[in-house]
Amino acid sequence: MTYTFVLVHGANHDGSAWDRVIxxxxxxxxxxFGPTVRGHGPDGAKQLSHTQSTNSIVDFIVERELSDIVxxxxxxxxxxxxxxxxxxPERIRRLVYWSALVLQDGEAPIDAAPPSARxxxxxxxxxxxDNTLLPPFPxxxxxxxxxxxVELARIVYAKLWPAPFNQVIEPIELKKFYDLPTxxxxxxxxxxxxxxxxxxxxxxxxxxxxxxxxxxQMSGGHELFFTNPSGLADKLVEAGRD
Amino acid sequence: MTYTFVLVHGANHDGSAWDRVIxxxxxxxxxxFGPTVRGHGPDGAKQLSHTQSTNSIVDFIVERELSDIVxxxxxxxxxxxxxxxxxxPERIRRLVYWSALVLQDGEAPIDAAPPSARxxxxxxxxxxxDNTLLPPFPxxxxxxxxxxxVELARIVYAKLWPAPFNQVIEPIELKKFYDLPTxxxxxxxxxxxxxxxxxxxxxxxxxxxxxxxxxxQMSGGHELFFTNPSGLADKLVEAGRD
Amino acid sequence: MTYTFVLVHGANHDGSAWDRVIxxxxxxxxxxFGPTVRGHGPDGAKQLSHTQSTNSIVDFIVERELSDIVxxxxxxxxxxxxxxxxxxPERIRRLVYWSALVLQDGEAPIDAAPPSARxxxxxxxxxxxDNTLLPPFPxxxxxxxxxxxVELARIVYAKLWPAPFNQVIEPIELKKFYDLPTxxxxxxxxxxxxxxxxxxxxxxxxxxxxxxxxxxQMSGGHELFFTNPSGLADKLVEAGRD
Numbered sequence: 001m002t003y004t005f006v007l008v009h010g011a012n013h014d015g016s017a018w019d020r021v022i023x024x025x026x027x028x029x030x031x032x033f034g035p036t037v038r039g040h041g042p043d044g045a046k047q048l049s050h051t052q053s054t055n056s057i058v059d060f061i062v063e064r065e066l067s068d069i070v071x072x073x074x075x076x077x078x079x080x081x082x083x084x085x086x087x088x089p090e091r092i093r094r095l096v097y098w099s100a101l102v103l104q105d106g107e108a109p110i111d112a113a114p115p116s117a118r119x120x121x122x123x124x125x126x127x128x129x130d131n132t133l134l135p136p137f138p139x140x141x142x143x144x145x146x147x148x149x150v151e152l153a154r155i156v157y158a159k160l161w162p163a164p165f166n167q168v169i170e171p172i173e174l175k176k177f178y179d180l181p182t183x184x185x186x187x188x189x190x191x192x193x194x195x196x197x198x199x200x201x202x203x204x205x206x207x208x209x210x211x212x213x214x215x216x217q218m219s220g221g222h223e224l225f226f227t228n229p230s231g232l233a234d235k236l237v238e239a240g241r242d
Numbered sequence: 243m244t245y246t247f248v249l250v251h252g253a254n255h256d257g258s259a260w261d262r263v264i265x266x267x268x269x270x271x272x273x274x275f276g277p278t279v280r281g282h283g284p285d286g287a288k289q290l291s292h293t294q295s296t297n298s299i300v301d302f303i304v305e306r307e308l309s310d311i312v313x314x315x316x317x318x319x320x321x322x323x324x325x326x327x328x329x330x331p332e333r334i335r336r337l338v339y340w341s342a343l344v345l346q347d348g349e350a351p352i353d354a355a356p357p358s359a360r361x362x363x364x365x366x367x368x369x370x371x372d373n374t375l376l377p378p379f380p381x382x383x384x385x386x387x388x389x390x391x392v393e394l395a396r397i398v399y400a401k402l403w404p405a406p407f408n409q410v411i412e413p414i415e416l417k418k419f420y421d422l423p424t425x426x427x428x429x430x431x432x433x434x435x436x437x438x439x440x441x442x443x444x445x446x447x448x449x450x451x452x453x454x455x456x457x458x459q460m461s462g463g464h465e466l467f468f469t470n471p472s473g474l475a476d477k478l479v480e481a482g483r484d
Numbered sequence: 485m486t487y488t489f490v491l492v493h494g495a496n497h498d499g500s501a502w503d504r505v506i507x508x509x510x511x512x513x514x515x516x517f518g519p520t521v522r523g524h525g526p527d528g529a530k531q532l533s534h535t536q537s538t539n540s541i542v543d544f545i546v547e548r549e550l551s552d553i554v555x556x557x558x559x560x561x562x563x564x565x566x567x568x569x570x571x572x573p574e575r576i577r578r579l580v581y582w583s584a585l586v587l588q589d590g591e592a593p594i595d596a597a598p599p600s601a602r603x604x605x606x607x608x609x610x611x612x613x614d615n616t617l618l619p620p621f622p623x624x625x626x627x628x629x630x631x632x633x634v635e636l637a638r639i640v641y642a643k644l645w646p647a648p649f650n651q652v653i654e655p656i657e658l659k660k661f662y663d664l665p666t667x668x669x670x671x672x673x674x675x676x677x678x679x680x681x682x683x684x685x686x687x688x689x690x691x692x693x694x695x696x697x698x699x700x701q702m703s704g705g706h707e708l709f710f711t712n713p714s715g716l717a718d719k720l721v722e723a724g725r726d
Contacts, residue, residue, distance in 0.1 A: 142667075142698045150726040183384075193699050197688040204439040214384045215435050217461070219701070242392040425626075446681040456626045457677050459703070484634040 005032040010075030011163035014041025020229035070240035125165035132162030185214040185239035247274040252317030253405035256283025262471035312482035367407035374404030427481035489516040494559030495647035498525025504713035554724035609649035616646030669723035
């Protein structure tokens with residue numbers, strides 16, 4: 001059986017992050033799209049609301065008349081797919097959170113980060129010219145790309161975009177989400193350090209909020225679409241299939 | 243060196259669950275048996291006591307004059323092998339708990355489950371015609387078979403049997419077990435979700451009760467005898483050898 | 485890019501433990517040294533202070549005029565490399581802690597062990613003729629070598645040396661260490677049981693003390709230089725590179 005994947009990147013990336021993942025998914029017979037979220041990536045408008053960004057994904061799906069989709073969210077992208085699921089649940093076959101935010105109703109994305117990270121993010125945004133967020137290279141190299149070499153880390157870092165900080169601190173209403181019957185999976189790279197292991201970890205802290213969900217794990221860090229795109233694609237299938 | 247394995251299934255399975263594991267163990271030169279526990283599987287008598295079920299394994303071992311055995315318990319089967327070890331410790335070379343219950347003296351199996359699961363099990367048994375327990379398919383597919391595809395999940399689900407609920411709520415006396423010097427190992431599939439990750443996880447919650455024990459881990463979920471029987475056999479050797 | 489590794493063993497080993505790791509590192513084009521720490525291994529003087537042992541590593545590095553090194557500490561060796569880093573930070577490119585102690589300022593190594601282990605270590609030292617520590621074989625086999633077979637466990641055990649207990653209970657001053665900017669990594673074998681999983685685990689308990697660090701994980705136990713020397717070397721490169 002083959003599936004239609006819509007892959008939603010997180011903060012700092014654009015849709016091209018999925019390029020090699022899509023190549024592999026297509027080799028396996030699946031269909032896959034990696035749209036760039038509005039207000040992110042090369043989009044110069046860095047002050048859009050979370051709702052405006054979410055709507056760009058909804059529009060992408062509706063305009064292409066995609067249905068029965070496996071909707072994947074990476075990292076910050078988890079906050080988008082929960083809202084997309086509220087907007088067009090009838091088009092979604094399964095939600096896949098890959099080291100992604102699973103927010104509670106009324107929680108802002110920044111609330112999910114440990115106190116030290118919250119402080120760092122706030123400082124970085126304050127120091128930026130346009131209230132945006134970009135992790136310094138040493139943090140990116142050690143915590144995001146620990147499973148890659150430094151040359152790859154530099155190549156990927158050069159492709160990052162500052163992310164709109166206003167969305168990071170915006171409380172997200174999720175009144176409908178927790179009543180949706182949509183099947184859901186959580187994919188976790190066991191060396192992902194963008195949330196610290198222990199009390200503040202992605203899994204099981206975020207994942208256990210999903211109720212009944214399927215866990216899929218693989219080795220690797222936060223940037224598997226660059227450090228192991230083919231392996232990531234295989235695990236997205238494992239997470240996304242019925 | 244080769245070993246004699248006696249493999250004890252958990253609730254809902256019968257001895258045939260081990261068929262492909264036994265094939266692999268025999269290929270490696272070992273001897274292996276996978277008896278069906280009385281009161282479980284095709285046995286129509288679903289109201290036997292935990293002691294009666296345990297005795298069927300003791301009888302199986304004694305009648306065949308098996309000694310120096312590696313006694314493996316899976317899931318609920320952990321509660322049986324602890325009692326078998328109390329009954330015939332002189333015949334057991336090593337105990338292997340594979341994602342299995344390690345009960346404390348006087349604890350009922352259901353006490354080891356998180357509160358939400360206890361409530362679900364009680365409801366399922368009450369709704370059954372004969373006070374038995376069978377997980378609904380969506381739970382089986384997501385929490386037991388997360389590492390397999392849905393076709394395999396359906397095939398395995400069709401082979402399951404309702405399990406006697408009276409054994410699930412029966413307090414188990416284990417006065418002798420915690421004084422036994424029998425070497426013991428714990429084998430854990432790192433994606434096993436039948437106990438939720440965190441406070442209620444199989445490992446290290448159950449495993450650490452064993453005192454000095456050998457930990458063996460592999461990737462996969464709760465039904466590795468179907469999703470990776472050969473890999474499981476290899477890890478059972480790693481767990482079961484001296 | 486190639487690196488110069490200085491590999492510091494822990495208690496009970498000597499420098500020869502690294503032999504096959506060094507072979508692999510050299511195959512990959514790196515340079516690697518595995519000195520025996522003074523007061524450890526065949527050195528008959530088992531009452532040297534922690535500082536005297538540390539100084540033997542400092543001397544080894546300085547005498548050979550090694551610089552830009554990746555300094556690796558295994559287990560107890562973690563307590564040495566933190567002190568070496570205080571002494572000659574200008575020679576160290578990166579610190580790698582492999583299932584190793586990351587002590588807090590003023591903490592003794594024994595403080596990092598769980599209460600039951602502290603008691604056992606104290607008894608073993610008291611029973612020894614010369615206030616030294618050597619784990620009994622059953623503990624070594626189950627907790628240190630759980631990923632190897634018993635024949636290999638016996639071979640490695642026969643190579644162990646009693647370790648000076650006075651260093652285990654000596655509080656270590658680390659006033660400068662926590663201000664050093666030296667990059668650091670933590671390598672963890674996911675089946676390492678020499679610290680029990682949970683509250684007292686190596687990772688993330690010890691690792692999170694490092695501040696910003698790179699996590700690298702691999703499967704295996706505490707004696708990977710014997711159970712998987714080539715795989716360990718590959719992961720030391722992943723941990724040690726820029």
